[in-house]
Amino acid sequence: MKLIMAVVKPFKLEDVRQALGETGVQGLTVTEVKGFGRQKGHTELYRGAEYSVDFVPKTKIEAAVPDALVDQAIEAIVTAASTGSIGDGKVFVSSLDHAVRIRTGETGDQAL
Amino acid sequence: MKLIMAVVKPFKLEDVRQALGETGVQGLTVTEVKGFGRQKGHTELYRGAEYSVDFVPKTKIEAAVPDALVDQAIEAIVTAASTGSIGDGKVFVSSLDHAVRIRTGETGDQAL
Amino acid sequence: MKLIMAVVKPFKLEDVRQALGETGVQGLTVTEVKGFGRQKGHTELYRGAEYSVDFVPKTKIEAAVPDALVDQAIEAIVTAASTGSIGDGKVFVSSLDHAVRIRTGETGDQAL
Amino acid sequence: MKFNISKKGLRLGIGSLLASAVPGIASAQDVLDSGDTAWMLTATALVLFMTIPGLSLFYAGMVRAKNALSVMMQCFAITCLMTVLWALYVYSLAFGNDIGGLVGDFSKAFMSGVGVDVVSGTIPETVFSIFQLTFAVITPALIVGAFAERMKFSAMLWFMTLWVTIVYAPIAHWVWGGGWLGGLGVLDFAGGTVVHINAGVAGLVAAIVLGKRRGYPRTAMKPSNLVLTMVGAGMLWVGWFGFNAGSELAADGVAGMAMAVTQIATAAAALTWMFLEWFNHGKPSALGLVSGAVAGLVAITPASGFVGPMGALVIGAASGLMCYLAVVKVKHALGYDDSLDAFGVHGIGGIVGAILTGVFVDASLGGAGLAEGATIVSQVGLQALGVVATIIYCGVVSFILLKVLDAVIGLRVNAEEEEEGLDLVLHDEQGYNLT
């Protein structure tokens, strides 16, 4: 099993979810995050005090998938999340040792 | 060392924290997330515009634990977080290469 | 490639970002989290109902870095985030199998 | 001994047995005064302002975020429902021709006879009627605090419809409409019994009949937005000037004094609660401070046209103390779940105010003076009678209404719905979508 973690533009969440669904990924967990990278942030001004904000809002999607699905899933995310402009985000993949579905106690790929 | 990541129903956080504490896990980090899976979401209506929301609020708990504690910790989480109904969540385990306690610079199991 | 995950005091975020930047880390992703550990929380009181809150606000920083940079990056984080008082936080490191930059499709260290 | 020269007093025939001289009965000698009318138009707006947005903010900030809209919706829907019922028949039940000192008849149903030219005292009867309506709006809205976060919206609508008809209208009639309590000389300038004890007792009964919220008191139920609660409290205070000084039905010296004592009692009660909490708990809280303010506003309500500034100071302090004890100590000891302390603040504050009105009305204590032949002791007795009558009648009837409704349609959402929150479950909406 692998854990895929993708950081994408927030308004792409729905597209990514659908694309993943089509590859057979059944569940995922989403977090609102702030990203720092090449994409530039913005300036805020409050009564003459200027703040430059380097962080931009991003959405992090985590999905645990069986090894067999990993490549397809990555492909699906990249296609769905891409706009071609800076800040589209990243996909990171790491290995999972173990997974359990709390309700049933099922483990391994069964649990996903 | 392993990193345990559990996604549970928000109102179960306190129970899980206690259960983990009893197994000897001393620290954890909690994130509010939105989950997508089998549990169905809800509908919202604003002046005739109907939105169906598939995401449900979940709480993500991350705890780094020494290898010796992993099984007990998983067991504790599963027991504490279970309600038996759809959406109880998952536990995922991955390996940690390294851990440091910032305050002291301690590393490895000492750092947890 | 490694994924570094650091949990630090919120007001240290800016320092850590700068320190990481100086080591050559180009991007990172930040999440607001609540931490539980040795640092004690606080009490809240509402019309005679007393709640003790054990969680303290923390900031989680995730950065994927090439293997060559890992030690420097950890060092940078620890130095920048340290105040010497309880609750300074942790750094955890795990291995990444794979990374993709969505915009370009670049993979591996190129993607970071 | 000087007697209270309030225009309202004269009109209501307080201290006399001329129960026929009630407001709403236009008589030939009534002439409209533009200044009095100006103030009463304003006072009406101020009292409506107390409920929407004032009270609804005060309450919405104290519940959990998932129920914030539901309490606002309840306050707003009550405002609308009471308005329509008032125009149809409730005004008449409260202020129509007296039937045996108990209730009004249907002579004013459908606002019949309340025309453009009809003057009551020195103001148009339309204004008198809508001013009184705003009291019939806020009273049920106050009850919402007691059963917040668990009652079905439909059951709430049914309950309020029946309650305003069978409980509120008669009690308003007893005190202000020419009924038996007013006739006996019970003093309630702006609604200590009619509004606050009434709402507080109905709330207590509802809290008990519905039962505790799931997880209470073990689970943390933190107020979602105390910033808004503070705003609501400020609005309540400001609007209360209309409530109390407006109850004089004129812009005169009594109205002025009513405003002054309202201000003073409120401040005294707020500081009392704040220092008690500081002393007992070690820190003063914002919620404590404003809870005290509301306690003071409640307690000065029945007294506002009758007492002087120093009487107000004492009434405020007493109310701050008693409500603090009720909310912070007694409630937790007894274990019932009055979610937002409708009884602890409005019930207890109303009782403290009603009783002490009988004391500080005395001219020697700076008040407007007791009625001919009355003593402090006799007046306090009368006041206690008013309190007890209200508690018993309201308590019993509210209990029966709730039990019947529970049997017929059910009062409470189920456990899962309560967990998810009333906003989504009952209204398909969320209060906050800030991210």
Added chain:
Amino acid sequence: MKFNISKKGLRLGIGSLLASAVPGIASAQDVLDSGDTAWMLTATALVLFMTIPGLSLFYAGMVRAKNALSVMMQCFAITCLMTVLWALYVYSLAFGNDIGGLVGDFSKAFMSGVGVDVVSGTIPETVFSIFQLTFAVITPALIVGAFAERMKFSAMLWFMTLWVTIVYAPIAHWVWGGGWLGGLGVLDFAGGTVVHINAGVAGLVAAIVLGKRRGYPRTAMKPSNLVLTMVGAGMLWVGWFGFNAGSELAADGVAGMAMAVTQIATAAAALTWMFLEWFNHGKPSALGLVSGAVAGLVAITPASGFVGPMGALVIGAASGLMCYLAVVKVKHALGYDDSLDAFGVHGIGGIVGAILTGVFVDASLGGAGLAEGATIVSQVGLQALGVVATIIYCGVVSFILLKVLDAVIGLRVNAEEEEEGLDLVLHDEQGYNLT
């Protein structure tokens, strides 16, 4: 047949052809009444309160968080801009000496002649002028709802400057300033045509000219803070007492009745919308309830000095129904993007109210009575004339203004800016930084 005894009616010369007897024309026999003045000072504050903070909260809560400040900023800037323009020349265009029934002259430009001692009717002309200004403030602010979340701030300022000059001032003059519509006997007590139809139609035109928001209707555009929308709705309701009862320009029986019918119609409309939604969708929503309330407030506006309580009940219910259909059914069917339903609520509600005023003004239906010689049918005809004239003039001129501005400076932010949100893009600010 009894004729309406409103002071305003007399002053405006409704039903007569004495178009010279318009307010703002101080005459020797005008004597200041402190009660009327007190009420009008208050009413002015209440109507300003409707826009800031009332309407700006109502709107800010309905847009997405990234645009919350932008709508508040627009409402606030409009308030400031209209005030300055009003003092410079718009007051004079609306209420200066009549030119051919179409517009005022420049005799009152720079507030000339509006001195401390100048009395209009029974109130200072300063107060009359500022009271009227608050109407010229809220009307453009209402339009903001239609093009929210996508219009450039600069283009908005230009549009409003031109619009108040070429559209609002003349129409206000037609109805209230001695112009042709008032002269014909069209009844619009507090601004059904001048304010609401006018704003609604301009909004509809703007929504169409600017085009839909990106992603509408596919993307979820959830209201960011319905709690604040509820607060804003409450404030609108309270402030509306100043709007309607203030339009009598005196504290008298007509003002009292205007307040009463405002309360009743609003409640009826809110409940109507709520029950329609409950029936159609299965649940009643808070946003639906308050949308209905605003619909009722709008519809009773033209009628408020003319109808009785039961007429108000019908007008409210009719408006709740028609606006519900317009917003929930028709808008989605036609597919235009009137972001916050400026047309659906203010345009439709205004039309319903304007027409029904012609019905319920009849004395046999509880109203103030038709003018000598008029029948319900003839009056409804006149009312329809007022509606149609407003729709055509406002629609055509607004369309031309917007098209010209679009060509010259551009009306809309670009796609990327719209995605990021107007608060950051246009104002370098964020509405909420709560964590």
Added chain:
Amino acid sequence: MKFNISKKGLRLGIGSLLASAVPGIASAQDVLDSGDTAWMLTATALVLFMTIPGLSLFYAGMVRAKNALSVMMQCFAITCLMTVLWALYVYSLAFGNDIGGLVGDFSKAFMSGVGVDVVSGTIPETVFSIFQLTFAVITPALIVGAFAERMKFSAMLWFMTLWVTIVYAPIAHWVWGGGWLGGLGVLDFAGGTVVHINAGVAGLVAAIVLGKRRGYPRTAMKPSNLVLTMVGAGMLWVGWFGFNAGSELAADGVAGMAMAVTQIATAAAALTWMFLEWFNHGKPSALGLVSGAVAGLVAITPASGFVGPMGALVIGAASGLMCYLAVVKVKHALGYDDSLDAFGVHGIGGIVGAILTGVFVDASLGGAGLAEGATIVSQVGLQALGVVATIIYCGVVSFILLKVLDAVIGLRVNAEEEEEGLDLVLHDEQGYNLT
């Protein structure tokens, strides 16, 4: 040359040396007017509304979320504390019998003699007293903005208690209570010196004595909730009608003009600030717009009963400019940390208004007219005297009070507490629990 015919002017004996004719001194010929009383009851409610919830929202939105409740709590506690002190002795110090032009005696302590029937001018003295109280409430509350986010609550209570006694009461007496400044003919209609310069200077001194917030100006200290700040600004504007037009103590032509000029100056100042920022920074901000509005409200305060519409336009624009410079340029250059710009807006705006009152009061500039024998130059000199006297007295005494308190109990929370936020540390509460 026409002289100002303000009732207040007559009553205050401006331009005469009849310092005995101060308000609060009931005389046989005083007769209550219901219209004036109606307006003053309303105005009192409006000014209270400025502080709670108005100012507390304005401030709470500008601080970081962790301190939002603390500033609201301070505003609310000040309201309560000032009320009790006022009733006990501060009213008497300000408006009791004059002692040497410097302060009042204790003749009105415990509100003695302020009975139901006592009329001052044309209104009950109770109303006069509570109206004045609302000024004594908002003045200290304004100071809160200067030391926000770092002062101990206990120290704040001590400071305000002493400050209202030793600074506010005497200065109010000097100007309005029959004291030397009013006697000399210094014009301050509604509190430019007494309220705004006074609060601004005390705030500046407090900001300097307490020192900067940790991390200022390097760390980003973003306003937590500008949506609420906009709401607060709207409430301040609306409530200010009570402040300025209420200061006439009557519903007459002067009150009407005061309302008109308030509206105009505010709009002019807001637009000035907005365009300056647009020009200098490239974008107009919502916070800038409302900051300008408050600057205009402040500056027109002393002038409001004396100047005409076009004078108001100039005063507003001048104030917008000067306050913009003070807040955006000078403050950052000098480096002190006046957290929410109590000095930059209220101090500077008050000075601009006080001085320009001396100019635009001239009848040739549309004003009410200078006193017999005065010229613009002489009047500006007098105004400057008032400004300087206030700055010196307030500055010196505030400094001493703060230094003494710092030595005795300490003014500031420690660094760790400041980091955690005052809400949790001082009050065991959080403003927002939205998730």
